[in-house]
Amino acid sequence: MKLDADLEAQIDRWRGYVQRRQAIAAADVDELEDHLRGQIDDLLGTGLDHDEAFLVAIKRLGNLDAVSREFAREHSDRLWKQLVLVPDDADTRAPAWRELAVVLGFAVGTGIAVKVGLSWSNGEAGLARNIGLLVFPFLAGYFAWKRRLTVPVLATLLISFAALAVLLNVYPFASFGSTEVLAALHAPILLWMLVGVAYVGGRWRSDARRMDFVRFTGELAIYYTLLALGGGVLIGLTVAVLQAVGVDPGPVLAEWILPFAVPGALVVAAWLVEAKQNVVENIAPVLTRVFTPLTILMLLAVLAVLATAGGLGTVDRELLILMNAILVLVLSLLLYSISARDSLARPGFFDALQLVLVVVAIAVDAVMLTAMLTRITEFGFSPNKIAALGLNLLLLVHLLRSAWLTVGFLRGRHPFAALERWQTRYLPVYGGWALIVVAVFPLVFGFA
Amino acid sequence: MRIEKDLVAAAATPLVLGILMDGDLYGYAILKRVGELSGGSLQWTDGMLYPLLHRLERLGYVTSLWGTSEVGRRRKHYAITDLGREQLAERQEQWMVVADALRQIWQAAPRPVTPTEGWA
Numbered sequence: 001m002k003l004d005a006d007l008e009a010q011i012d013r014w015r016g017y018v019q020r021r022q023a024i025a026a027a028d029v030d031e032l033e034d035h036l037r038g039q040i041d042d043l044l045g046t047g048l049d050h051d052e053a054f055l056v057a058i059k060r061l062g063n064l065d066a067v068s069r070e071f072a073r074e075h076s077d078r079l080w081k082q083l084v085l086v087p088d089d090a091d092t093r094a095p096a097w098r099e100l101a102v103v104l105g106f107a108v109g110t111g112i113a114v115k116v117g118l119s120w121s122n123g124e125a126g127l128a129r130n131i132g133l134l135v136f137p138f139l140a141g142y143f144a145w146k147r148r149l150t151v152p153v154l155a156t157l158l159i160s161f162a163a164l165a166v167l168l169n170v171y172p173f174a175s176f177g178s179t180e181v182l183a184a185l186h187a188p189i190l191l192w193m194l195v196g197v198a199y200v201g202g203r204w205r206s207d208a209r210r211m212d213f214v215r216f217t218g219e220l221a222i223y224y225t226l227l228a229l230g231g232g233v234l235i236g237l238t239v240a241v242l243q244a245v246g247v248d249p250g251p252v253l254a255e256w257i258l259p260f261a262v263p264g265a266l267v268v269a270a271w272l273v274e275a276k277q278n279v280v281e282n283i284a285p286v287l288t289r290v291f292t293p294l295t296i297l298m299l300l301a302v303l304a305v306l307a308t309a310g311g312l313g314t315v316d317r318e319l320l321i322l323m324n325a326i327l328v329l330v331l332s333l334l335l336y337s338i339s340a341r342d343s344l345a346r347p348g349f350f351d352a353l354q355l356v357l358v359v360v361a362i363a364v365d366a367v368m369l370t371a372m373l374t375r376i377t378e379f380g381f382s383p384n385k386i387a388a389l390g391l392n393l394l395l396l397v398h399l400l401r402s403a404w405l406t407v408g409f410l411r412g413r414h415p416f417a418a419l420e421r422w423q424t425r426y427l428p429v430y431g432g433w434a435l436i437v438v439a440v441f442p443l444v445f446g447f448a
Numbered sequence: 449m450r451i452e453k454d455l456v457a458a459a460a461t462p463l464v465l466g467i468l469m470d471g472d473l474y475g476y477a478i479l480k481r482v483g484e485l486s487g488g489s490l491q492w493t494d495g496m497l498y499p500l501l502h503r504l505e506r507l508g509y510v511t512s513l514w515g516t517s518e519v520g521r522r523r524k525h526y527a528i529t530d531l532g533r534e535q536l537a538e539r540q541e542q543w544m545v546v547a548d549a550l551r552q553i554w555q556a557a558p559r560p561v562t563p564t565e566g567w568a
Contacts, residue, residue, distance in 0.1 A: 027514075030522045031475060031498055037521065038476035039494070062493030070499040074506070 007050045011036065018064065023072035036061060099271070102145055107267040110138035111260030118259055128184040129168045135263045136191040137161050139270055143198035146274065153202035160194050164438070171442050178383045179442040186387075189434035192217075210424035211339050216273055218284065218336035223269040231261055284340035288333065289350060292357055295333055299360040302326065306367050320375075323368050324388055327395050330361045334402065338423055347410045355406045362399045368392055383445045387437050394433055398426050449489050456492050460500055462539040463490070465509060468528040469536065474517075475501060475524065501526055509535050 011033065018029050036057050043053035061067070113134040121127035140161070144154055168187060173180035199216060200209035235253065242249040302323070337354060369392050376385050405422055408414040467473065467481045475497055482490055504510045509532035517523040528536070 027524075028498060028502075031524045032495065034474065034517065034521050034523045035476045035479075035494060035498075038517075042480075060494045062495035064495070067493065067495035067499070070496055071502075074499040074502050 004050055007040070007054060010054050014058065021064070021068040021071070023068050028071065032061065099146075103142060103267060103271040106138045106142045107264035108260070109141075110135050110263040110267060113138070114263045115256075115259045118255075126169070129173075129180065129187065130165070131184075132188040132191040133161065133165050133168070135266060136188070136195050138263075139267055140195045140198040142267055142270060143195070143201075147198065147201035149198065149202055153197070157194055157198060161191075164190060164194075167439055171447060173442060173447050177448045179445050179447055182383055182387050182441055183438045186434040186437040190431060190438060193428070193431040193434075207421050207424040210427060211420060214335050214423070214427075215284075215339040216270075218332070218339060219273045220266075220269050222283065222287070223272050224266060227265045227269055227272075231265065235261075284336065288337035288340055291333055292337060292350070292353055295330060296353070296357050296360055299326070299330065299357070299364050303360065303364055303367065306364075320368065320372060320388060323364065324391060327361060327365055327368070327392070330357065331395060331398065334358065334361075335423055338420055341416070347412070347416075351406065351410055355403060355410065358399050358403045358406060362396065362403060365392055365396050365399060369396065383441050383448065387441065390433055390437075394429060398429075401426070451486075451490055456490060459490065460492065461504065461509075462536060462543060464497075464500065464504065465528055465532050465536040465539070468510060468526060468532070472513075472525045472527040474526070478526070504532070507535075508532075 014036070015029055015033060018024055018032065019026065024032075039057040039060060040053045043056055044050070048056065114131070117127055117130060117134045121130075140157060143149075144157065149157070164187065168183060171183075173183070196210070196213045197204050199213050200206065203209050235257065239249050239253065334354065334357065369389070372385060372389050372392065376389070379385075401422055402419065405414055405419040409416055409419055463482055463485075464478060467478055467485075473481070476494075478501075479494055479497055482492075501510065501512070505512055505526070508529060510526045510528055512524050512526050515523055515525050
C-alpha cells in the first residue's frame with residue numbers, strides 16, 4: 001500500500017528519533033518500522049485517516065523510553081557500541097573483507113611511499129614539501145574506490161595531484177627559504193581539498209556533502225588521535241621490554257615502524273570513520289560542548305595577556321604564528337560543532353556560547369591584525385607576513401559573518417541552515433588562498 | 449476485561465512460542481494473533497514484543513530470518529526451534545498445573561462477589 005508523502009515524512013522523523021537510542025540498533029529500527037507500517041495499514045483499513053493511524057500506531061508501540069530500556073536490558077552490550085568492523089551477516093561478509101583488504105592495501109601503499117620518500121630525501125626540505133603528496137593520494141584513492149568515482153572526476157583528481165606534484169618539485173626553491181616553508185605548509189590544505197572531492201564522490205557543489213566532509217575531518221582527527229595513543233602505548237611497552245633484554249629497537253622503530261604506522265594509520269582511521277560513524281557521532285557533541293567553554297577561557301586569557309604585554313609592534317613572529325594556529329583551531333572547533341549539531345534543533349544556550357566563542361575569536365583576530373599591520377609598516381613586507389595577513393583576513397571575514405548569522409539564528413531571523421551554508425560555501429576560499437600561496441608566492445618573491 | 453500486567457508478562461513466552469508452533473511469523477502478525485486468540489483482552493505494549501523475541505532468540509528458542517514483505521519492506525520472520533518446542537512443552541505442563549489448581553479452588557469456593565454498593 002502506498003502511503004502519502006506526509007505520512008512518509010512522519011515515519012522518517014520517527015525513525016530518526018528512534019535511531020538516536022543507543023540500545024536500539026538499525027536493524028531493530030527496521031523491524032519496528034515494519035511493525036509500525038503494518039499497524040498503520042490495518043488502521044487505515046478501518047477508516048482512520050493518515051494522521052490518526054500514525055498516532056494510534058505510535059501509541060500502541062509504547063513509550064519509547066520504556067521500550068528502549070527493555071532493549072537495553074536485552075542488549076546491554078550495545079550501550080558500548082562495540083566496533084563491528086566486519087559484520088557477521090553472511091550475505092555482506094565478502095564485500096567487508098574485500099574492503100578491509102583494499103584499506104590495508106592503501107595503508108601499506110602510503111607507508112611504502114613515505115619510506116621511499118624518506119630514503120631518497122636524506123632529510124632535505126624536499127620531503128617536507130612532498131610529504132602530503134606521499135600520503136593524501138592514497139586516502140583519496142580509498143575514497144575513489146569506495147565511492148566508485150566516475151572517470152571525469154577521477155581524471156580531474158589525478159591531474160590535480162600531478163599538477164601539484166610538478167609545481168612543488170619544479171620550482172627552484174631556496175632550501176628552507178620562507179616561500180618553500182609556506183608552500184610546504186599550504187600544500188596539505190590543497191591536498192585535503194582534493195581528498196574532499198574524492199570523499200564527496202565528486203559532488204563537491206553540494207552543501208550537505210561538504211558538511212559531511214567537515215564532519216568526517218573532525219571524526220578522522222579523533223580516530224587518528226585514538227589510534228596514535230593506542231599505538232604509542234603499544235610501541236612504548238615493546239621498546240621498554242626490548243631495552244630490558246638489551247636489544248635497541250631505536251633504528252627499526254625510526255626506519256621501519258613509524259614510516260609505515262604513522263601514514264598508514266590515517267587510511268585506517270578514515271576507514272574506521274566510514275565503518276562506524278555512529279560511535280563518534282555520540283562523542284562529537286560532547287567534545288564540542290566540553291571544549292567550547294574551555295576555548296573561550298583560553299582565548300580570554302590570551303587576549304588579557306596580549307593587552308597587558310605592551311606595544312603590539314613588539315609582539316614577535318613566533319607569537320603571531322602561534323596565534324594563527326590558535327585561530328585555526330578555534331575555527332575547526334566551530335566547524336565541527338556546527339557539523340555535529342542537529343540543524344532542526346531550536347536555538348539554545350550552547351548556541352549563545354558558540355557566539356561568545358566567535359566574538360572572542362574576532363577580538364583576538366583584530367588584535368593580531370593590528371599587530372601584523374604594525375609590523376608590516378615597521379619592517380616592510382615579507383612572504384611570511386603576507387601569508388599570515390591573508391589568512392587572518394580570511395578568518396576575520398569567516399568569523400564576522402558566522403557571528404552575524406549566529407545572532408540572526410538566536411533571534412529567530414535565520415534558520416540554522418543559513419549558518420551551515422555559510423561555512424560550507426566559504427571553505428573553498430581557503431583552498432584558493434592556499435593555491436595562491438603555493439603557486440604564486442614563490443614566483444612573486446623569487447623563491448626566497 | 450484487561451488482564452494484569454504481571455500475568456501478561458508471565459504468559460508472553462508460552463504465547464509467542466505457541467503461536468510460532470503454527471508456522472513462521474513476523475512480529476506484527478504475532479501480536480495480531482495474540483489479540484485474536486484472547487479476544488483483545490491480552491494486550492501488551494507493541495514495542496515490548498521485540499526485546500522479548502530477541503531474548504527468546506538469544507536463548508535459542510527461536511531463530512530469525514530477514515525476508516521481504518509483500519510490498520518489499522525488510523521484515524524479520526521468527527521460527528521456533530527444537531529447543532523452543534521443548535521449552536514450550538515444559539511451560540505447558542507448568543501452566544496446566546497452575547490452571548488445574550486454580551480450577552479446583554474455584555470449584556470448591558464460590559466466586560467472590562464484587563462489592564458494588566457496600567455501604568447501602
